[in-house]
Amino acid sequence: MYESLELEQSSTVDRAADALRRALFGGDLEPGTPLREVALADSLGIARSTVREALGLLATEGLVHRIPYRGVVVAALEPGDVHDVITARLALEEAGVRAWPHAVAEAKQAVHEAVEAYATAARTGAGPGPLAEAHLAVHRSLVGLTGSNRLLTTAAALNGELRLALAGVDRRRGNAEQQVSQHRDLVRVIESGDSEAAVAALRAHLADAEESMRDAVTADRAAPD
Amino acid sequence: MYESLELEQSSTVDRAADALRRALFGGDLEPGTPLREVALADSLGIARSTVREALGLLATEGLVHRIPYRGVVVAALEPGDVHDVITARLALEEAGVRAWPHAVAEAKQAVHEAVEAYATAARTGAGPGPLAEAHLAVHRSLVGLTGSNRLLTTAAALNGELRLALAGVDRRRGNAEQQVSQHRDLVRVIESGDSEAAVAALRAHLADAEESMRDAVTADRAAPD
DNA sequence: GAGGACCGATTGTCGGACAATCAGACGAAC
DNA sequence: GTTCGTCTGATTGTCCGACAATCGGTCCTC
Known part of the structure; x- marks a missing residue:
């Protein structure tokens, strides 16, 4: 009781x-x-x-x-740090993606919920902070597929380091809706059960993210308004 | 200068x-x-x-x-924690193993040196503590193949949680030489370039480790001498 | 201009103090 | 006999004031 x-x-x-x-x-x-x-x-x-x-x-x-x-x-996020963090995130999220077939139902459910929350945040025009948080929550939910709490906490720590820079990226791009649909596609590939395709999609997604973030960081460095 | x-x-x-x-x-x-x-x-x-x-x-x-x-x-390592930590280690080390083809030469060199250090530690009959440390250093060197410092520090943290229990395992088994050769084989498979085979070998190795450690933890729990 | 001695600012560590909280014991009330 | 309130001792959480260690910068000398 x-x-x-x-x-x-x-x-x-x-x-x-x-x-x-x-x-x-x-x-x-x-x-x-x-x-x-x-x-x-x-x-x-x-x-x-x-x-x-x-x-x-x-x-x-x-x-x-x-x-x-x-x-x-x-803390200032150096360009080298961006690569380091993205590499780490790739390792964690790749493990989650590969674990999809054996993941528990709740973890899979959490992925869908995170994507939906991200979609509503983008649709209702949430501020850069909450939007970035919803975005990172999606990626964290992927790590959750592994079923390891320790991986989840390290993923959260990595996300914390990026949150600031990521808000800048979203502000700069402003294409939140497109970002959401890109994540929807990613989840669809993951669900398909083709692990290799899912990993490839994830890798491409994170490579793209790394580039955007590196640009944002160097831009901040050049013109810290 | x-x-x-x-x-x-x-x-x-x-x-x-x-x-x-x-x-x-x-x-x-x-x-x-x-x-x-x-x-x-x-x-x-x-x-x-x-x-x-x-x-x-x-x-x-x-x-x-x-x-x-x-x-x-x-901290007491519950049986559930053992699974959690091993799952996390598998994610990190698997990422390292998959990164072998693209890893920098120093990182590959570090793997060999770690294995050799482990071998000499076992041959010279080092105590349980240093032996466990050398053992974990081998696994950490695998994570180093990813090239991400952040993954290395989390791997170190995970290892820290296990170090105590692992010393118990080595003490219990006492087959240090056999352990070393098992790691030598693992590295050989990794070097072969067949990522899938390497990952499978790593997975088997860690599954074995999990079982031993779980036994050790439950034994400690039953008879905490 | 190079090197050395001072100086203010800030952190690292210490010691003592008090409030907040916990576990357990004890006893009263139903 | 169980439940509840109260008390007590122990321990932690937080505060305060103090002082040594260290840093960056300035000034001064040669």
């Missing part, structure tokens, strides 16, 4: 980390901007040690970099 | 985390043992806040679990 009840407890560190994440994804902070501990502490109204812990969290997520005795700076 | 020079700076947190890791891998701590902050603090001769940060590190590595207001306990 009462199995569905749940009460999430929120520590101050978590709330601080959330606030910082929102600020990062909001795009107010340029990559390279230093995050001063004392300034954040009395800006958030919490102690410096708590800020430190929150920043440590973000650092392990790859959203910021901590340099000893120099402080924490907003 | 002087490119080879380097001076690693060690923070107190890192040294504390290392000490705790050694204690964990040393096997003195049973899974489920609570790690009290104040006790560790004056046992290590450092402040409690520093201990907290070090424990946070280990928690993100999955070596310990932190329960709010309850403390951190040594």
Whole structure:
């Protein structure tokens, strides 16, 4: 009885980390901007040690970099990082695609739901942030096909690193509907059961994504408005 | 000039985390043992806040679990976790194996060196700890074939979770030489260029490993000597 | 202009303090 | 006898203030 009840407890560190994440994804902070501990502490109204812990969290997520005795700076996605992350994502999502035939029904269902959520987000004209989130949720659902929670969490971490840059890409392209149909096609190929074709489609899709993202990153670097 | 020079700076947190890791891998701590902050603090001769940060590190590595207001306990590898970790490792190493034809020469070289190091470790009768480390290094070198640093770090994290249990397996089996030759065969198949055969061999190898590890974990659970 | 000594700013670590929360014991009420 | 409230001790979460270590930059000397 009462199995569905749940009460999430929120520590101050978590709330601080959330606030910082929102600020990062909001795009107010340029990559390279230093995050001063004392300034954040009395800006958030919490102690410096708590800020430190929150920043440590973000650092392990790859959203910021901590340099000893120099402080924490907003992570900048180098072009080389884009390739690294995309390679990693390909490995994870390819594993998911290959696992489709043996995947549990819920995981398959989750893929469809993620695509539909992405479609409605695009149709209703959601902002760049939520749209990017819905997009990445589709890719995460592919990883979910493997059935490994650990792969899912690493996929989420990788997505976190990309979320900022990806919002820029969507803003730049603005062809959300086309993006959605491209993902619909991808899922259709996956469902067909032809693993090799599905992997090839995924590879092409991610190669395309890498190119767009690399352009976005270098553009940001050239003209950081 | 002087490119080879380097001076690693060690923070107190890192040294504390290392000490705790050694204690964990040393096997003195049973899974489920609570790690009290104040006790560790004056046992290590450092402040409690520093201990907290070090424990946070280990928690993100999955070596310990932190329960709010309850403390951190040594992580216990449930049988379900074994499957989860092995599935994740299979995804990563399979990606590496498939990348063999396009991998850079250094990465291929690293695989051979890892196997040789494993062989000498087995031949010279290294202890269970170093032997397990050499074993896992071989598998990590496979992930290195993908060329993605992020995949390598997640592989390292997954290996960390297994290191404890794996030492138990090697101790139990004691057929180190046979294990080495099995890995030699695996690498030979990978080198052959037949990706499908290589993946099949890897899958069989990991399935075998999963079984051994599951047995070891359940045995530890039944008789935690 | 190269090298060295200072300086302000920031982080890393420490120690102590207090509130929040937990597990367990104890006892009262039905 | 079970359930519930209360209490208590232990432990963690958070805060605060302090100081040493380290960094980047400036100035000064030669």
